[in-house]
Amino acid sequence: ICFIPGGLDCSISFVSHVLGKVCVHGWQKEILGVLVPRLTDLTKSDCIWQRICWQLLECVPDRWMEAVVLGFVQRAPGADVLSRLLGNLVVKNKKAEFVVAQKMLLLQYGHTTAVLQNLLGYLALDSGRRPLLLRVLQDLLETWSSSSAVKHSPAEQQLYISKAILICLSHLKEPEIASCRQELLTSMMEGVKCHLESSLPQLRRLGMVVAESISSSINTEGPVLKFEYEEDNETRELKSLLVQTPSFCVVPSLPDDNRSENAGAALPLVPERNEKSYAAAPVKADEESDAELDSDDDLIPYDMSEDKELKLKAPMYIRDCIEVLTGSRSEDVDKWEATVKALESLVRRNPAATREVSMELAKILLHLEEKTCIEGFVELRQRAQVAVLTTDPIPVAKYLTSQFYSLNYSLRQRMDILDVLVLAAQELSCPKFHGKTKHSGVQKPCIQLLPESDSSKDWRRIVDERIKSKTRRFDMGQSRVELASCPNEFNSVAGYFFFPLIQHFDRPLTTFDLLGEDHLVLGRLVHTLAVLMYLAVNTVAVTAMGKALLEFVWALRFHTDSYVRQGLLSCISSLLLSVPMERILADMTEELLETQSWLGDVMEKDPDGDCRRLALQNLLLMENLKKKLEAVPS
Numbered sequence: 001i002c003f004i005p006g007g008l009d010c011s012i013s014f015v016s017h018v019l020g021k022v023c024v025h026g027w028q029k030e031i032l033g034v035l036v037p038r039l040t041d042l043t044k045s046d047c048i049w050q051r052i053c054w055q056l057l058e059c060v061p062d063r064w065m066e067a068v069v070l071g072f073v074q075r076a077p078g079a080d081v082l083s084r085l086l087g088n089l090v091v092k093n094k095k096a097e098f099v100v101a102q103k104m105l106l107l108q109y110g111h112t113t114a115v116l117q118n119l120l121g122y123l124a125l126d127s128g129r130r131p132l133l134l135r136v137l138q139d140l141l142e143t144w145s146s147s148s149a150v151k152h153s154p155a156e157q158q159l160y161i162s163k164a165i166l167i168c169l170s171h172l173k174e175p176e177i178a179s180c181r182q183e184l185l186t187s188m189m190e191g192v193k194c195h196l197e198s199s200l201p202q203l204r205r206l207g208m209v210v211a212e213s214i215s216s217s218i219n220t221e222g223p224v225l226k227f228e229y230e231e232d233n234e235t236r237e238l239k240s241l242l243v244q245t246p247s248f249c250v251v252p253s254l255p256d257d258n259r260s261e262n263a264g265a266a267l268p269l270v271p272e273r274n275e276k277s278y279a280a281a282p283v284k285a286d287e288e289s290d291a292e293l294d295s296d297d298d299l300i301p302y303d304m305s306e307d308k309e310l311k312l313k314a315p316m317y318i319r320d321c322i323e324v325l326t327g328s329r330s331e332d333v334d335k336w337e338a339t340v341k342a343l344e345s346l347v348r349r350n351p352a353a354t355r356e357v358s359m360e361l362a363k364i365l366l367h368l369e370e371k372t373c374i375e376g377f378v379e380l381r382q383r384a385q386v387a388v389l390t391t392d393p394i395p396v397a398k399y400l401t402s403q404f405y406s407l408n409y410s411l412r413q414r415m416d417i418l419d420v421l422v423l424a425a426q427e428l429s430c431p432k433f434h435g436k437t438k439h440s441g442v443q444k445p446c447i448q449l450l451p452e453s454d455s456s457k458d459w460r461r462i463v464d465e466r467i468k469s470k471t472r473r474f475d476m477g478q479s480r481v482e483l484a485s486c487p488n489e490f491n492s493v494a495g496y497f498f499f500p501l502i503q504h505f506d507r508p509l510t511t512f513d514l515l516g517e518d519h520l521v522l523g524r525l526v527h528t529l530a531v532l533m534y535l536a537v538n539t540v541a542v543t544a545m546g547k548a549l550l551e552f553v554w555a556l557r558f559h560t561d562s563y564v565r566q567g568l569l570s571c572i573s574s575l576l577l578s579v580p581m582e583r584i585l586a587d588m589t590e591e592l593l594e595t596q597s598w599l600g601d602v603m604e605k606d607p608d609g610d611c612r613r614l615a616l617q618n619l620l621l622m623e624n625l626k627k628k629l630e631a632v633p634s
Contacts (some may be wrong), residue, residue: 012052013059020064023071032071036085040077043084054087062095069099079121088128101136106143109160113241116164124171134176137168138183140536144210145191151560154607155202159234162206166241169217181218188214192225199520199563205229209238242379314342318361319354321346323362337374340381346385358392362399366413382420389424393493401500409507409523414512418528421497429490429535456616493540498532498545501525502552519561526556526567533574543587546579550591558597562608569602573621581625596622 022031025609042049056129060068069089076082090097095612104111111119123133143149144161177184188211194206208227215225229235315338317320324332347354347361354361365385368376389396403409404417490497505525514522533549536542553568572595576584584592599622602615 012056016056016059017061019056020060020068023067025524026062028067030069032075034222036072036075039085040081046161047336050084050087053085054089057089057096058085058092062093065093065095065104066099069096070104071102072123073119076118079118079125082122083125086122088126090123090132091128097132101132102139105136105161105164106139111160112328113163113237116160116167117241120164120167120171130176133168133171133334134180137165138180138187140165140168141184141187141191145187145194147194147197147449150194150198150203151562152607154609155200155562156609158203158490162210162238163241165210166213166238170242172217173188174220177187177217184218186215188225190219197517199523199561204604205235206238209235213239213242257521295450314338318357320347322357322360322364325368333372335618336371340368340374340377340384343384344380344387347384347391354388355392358388358396358599359399361388362396366403366417382416382423385416385420386423386427389420390427390489393428393489394496397424397493397496398500401497404501405504405507405509405512407511409512411512411518414521415524418501418524421501422528422531424495425490425497425532425535429488429492439528488538488569490535494532494536494545495541498529498536498541499548501532502529502548505552506555519559519564522556522559523561523563523567526564527570530567530570530574533571533578537578542578543580543583546575546584547588547591549575550588550595554591554594564613565602565606565608566614569599569611569618572599572618573614576618576621576625581629585629592622 019031019035022028039049039053043053057068057072069086072085073082078083088098090100100119100123105116120133120136123129123136140161144158144165150158192207192211195203195210198204198207208229212225212227314333316326321339321343324335362385365381365388368381374380389400400417400421404414505522508514508516512518512521513527529549529552533542533545536545539545549571553571556564556568559565559568596619599615599618601620603612606612606615
């Protein structure tokens with residue numbers, strides 16, 4: 001920027017054109033990296049340079065305005081600096097207003113939180129721009145409370161919009177909140193409903209945090225919304241956006257000579273409060289010393305160090321457990337707790353007795369409710385259900401899969417059934433280990449410990465070591481302990497786990513509609529089918545299961561819920577990994593080609609990042625399997 005001597009008038013419209021053209025042709029970072037810091041220093045204390053900067057930006061043509069405004073917003077060190085540089089550009093120029101109030105907030109979501117704070121803080125710093133801030137908040141809330149936007153936009157954009165809403169709320173004043181209180185309340189109720197209906201935990205948590213913030217803003221004195229959720233770094237960051245950063249805390253906007261003075265002036269605000277508390281401390285200490293004189297410290301406590309808690313003996317038979325959980329003994333709370341804790345081990349130790357009452361026991365456990373605050377009750381019940389199912393797979397699997405589509409079950413019970421089926425299938429499909437083989441083979445497959453007391457086997461170790469020391473090896477792979485082979489128990493029962501679950505998904509019940517509002521359970525069902533398909537590798541029914549699963553995926557491939565679509569893509573992966581490629585090409589050639597085309601569309605157009613990643617993995621898996629098949633000689 002050149003200085004013009006002599007007080008001559010000049011036009012900087014040519015410079016504005018050059019600036020706009022340079023930014024739009026890809027040199028935005030280079031030119032604004034130098035220009036913005038220089039203008040920041042010049043406009044700090046010179047109002048003439050502020051007017052020159054405003055004129056420079058106002059004369060940029062509309063076709064280049066977006067690149068220039070975006071560069072200034074991204075590189076300004078604070079909202080106050082951005083206000084000095086842009087002035088009321090968004091009020092005077094429609095293109096700048098569209099970029100700032102629409103495109104950067106609703107159509108893009110890649111900007112950092114600092115850029116959002118600069119942008120919305122800029123709108124809040126001038127009375128002429130505050131009406132635009134209110135309008136921006138209304139547009140953001142309209143998008144946040146739209147069920148279509150929640151379903152079809154990625155989670156990253158939902159987080160971006162949530163941050164923008166909270167920053168807007170932090171800048172609103174009480175009269176402005178009062179003028180739009182009803183609109184805020186309506187948007188909050190609609191938005192929290194859409195987010196709580198989502199299958200993704202992140203979106204549900206976002207809805208809770210934003211709803212709590214809106215509620216606390218519009219009800220400063222009355223009751224506010226409060227949800228129970230686990231706080232993480234994301235939620236803590238969101239809540240911190242409600243607290244405005246004081247202007248003197250923005251280091252780049254302060255002159256060097258005033259920075260220490262402002263920082264020093266800000267420090268004494270907290271110690272005054274602490275001095276009062278310290279002054280009141282001695283009085284409280286005197287009161288406590290008087291109270292100690294009347295205490296009972298001179299009494300000798302009773303020695304209870306050797307006392308032991310009386311443990312109630314758990315039932316020894318399966319039928320006794322059933323009697324405790326259902327009969328007249330259920331009023332004995334201690335007995336009931338001991339039964340719940342001992343049931344799993346009792347079932348596994350007595351498989352023959354369990355098979356006699358497996359159906360009754362499965363029904364009891366499915367409907368069992370917690371009567372006391374027993375630690376880990378849900379896990380204990382689930383492990384007992386898995387033990388019963390693995391002990392007597394066929395009848396219990398028939399019962400559980402039939403109850404999944406029955407009336408008068410809660411969504412929680414239906415999802416519990418799916419969890420039990422998956423855990424039992426994993427246990428049945430894995431080889432069994434007994435004694436030391438389990439630990440040496442699974443946890444430490446390359447180490448085999450020899451007992452020191454067994455001297456008769458020491459000679460073998462010594463000879464092996466001598467042979468090893470005198471033998472020259474060019475390549476020796478990692479030593480492994482061979483696992484004892486055993487049949488896959490899931491082979492004969494895979495169909496009982498899989499096919500009943502896939503049969504009635506499109507038949508709505510009075511209280512259960514998988515294709516309607518119960519899409520959370522549908523997502524869990526789809527992921528369960530993917531796991532069962534993966535565990536069915538090398539089983540007899542794997543080809544029939546793969547064909548049925550492919551038809552199931554094809555019927556739901558355009559589902560609006562991203563969690564369901566992720567499960568469908570996982571089903572494709574499981575199918576490709578479990579079903580032999582020869583059978584896929586022989587029995588499902590046409591379906592495979594259609595699936596490949598669909599995966600290409602998902603990879604390019606799906607709004608969810610996880611869905612795009614899974615689709616790409618499936619396409620790569622298809623190509624790898626085809627190459628392996630072509631490499632095998634016929």
